[in-house]
Amino acid sequence: LLSETLCSLTLEAEAGDKVTIWCQHDLTETGYIYWFKHTCDSVPLLIGCKQFLKSAPSQSCYFFSESERIVMSVHDKNTSLTITAVNVSDTGLYYCSYMEKNRITFSDSVYLRMKGLNKTLSKITDRANGSDSPAVSFMLTVGLGSVIVNVILLGVLIIILKHKGHEASKNE
Structure with missing residues (x-):
């Protein structure tokens, strides 16, 4: 938001x-x-x-x-x-x-x-x-949106790595 x-x-x-x-x-x-x-x-x-x-x-x-x-x-x-x-x-x-x-x-x-x-x-x-300044709003929206997307992707990557580690420990 x-x-x-x-x-x-x-x-x-x-x-x-x-x-x-x-x-x-x-x-x-x-x-x-x-x-x-x-x-x-x-x-x-x-x-x-x-x-x-x-x-x-x-x-x-x-x-x-x-x-x-x-x-x-x-x-x-x-x-x-x-x-x-x-x-x-x-x-x-x-x-x-x-x-x-x-x-x-x-x-x-x-x-x-x-x-x-x-x-x-x-x-x-x-x-x-x-x-109104649409350029400022656009740049802020794009910049902050990209930060949020990167944080979400990092979270997903951590979950995947933990899941793979958990599966590897089960197989041993």
């Missing part, structure tokens, strides 16, 4: 500023929380990942290397992404998502741009103003 909410917030920063973006989550059990950055000329980029634990502090995702300049924090019902020394390359659309059981939820997004920057990123600006 995939859900998406379009954004309504634009955040302007000056070069060198420290910016914190917040996102709410509804996790009640162990699950993963992700932060993404999206620009008009690329697919969404994973920039933060933590495993939410119900009764312990969140842990870093084993498959993701954290940045020193972009720091993610997870709290009881929200998560934050802090970018220190903001620069032009940080311009883009930021949003979080979280996965609990088999449900993936995407948050409202925030468009971060530099003050005084004349360059217009029309595709992102249109999205930030509430227009």
Whole structure:
């Protein structure tokens, strides 16, 4: 199940500023929380990942290397992404998502741009103003769908290997 909410917030920063973006989550059990950055000329980029634990502090995702300049924090019902020394390359659309059981939820997004920057990123600006972005939805659906298919195939392979091992031990 995939859900998406379009954004309504634009955040302007000056070069060198420290910016914190917040996102709410509804996790009640162990699950993963992700932060993404999206620009008009690329697919969404994973920039933060933590495993939410119900009764312990969140842990870093084993498959993701954290940045020193972009720091993610997870709290009881929200998560934050802090970018220190903001620069032009940080311009883009930021949003979080979280996965609990088999449900993936995407948050409202925030468009971060530099003050005084004349360059217009029309595709992102249109999205930030509430227009539909089928390309983003398609890429997220395909990407996350392929992850789910791979997990299912891995599970089936493990079951087959265990079954063959069980049959081999019966024959001995």
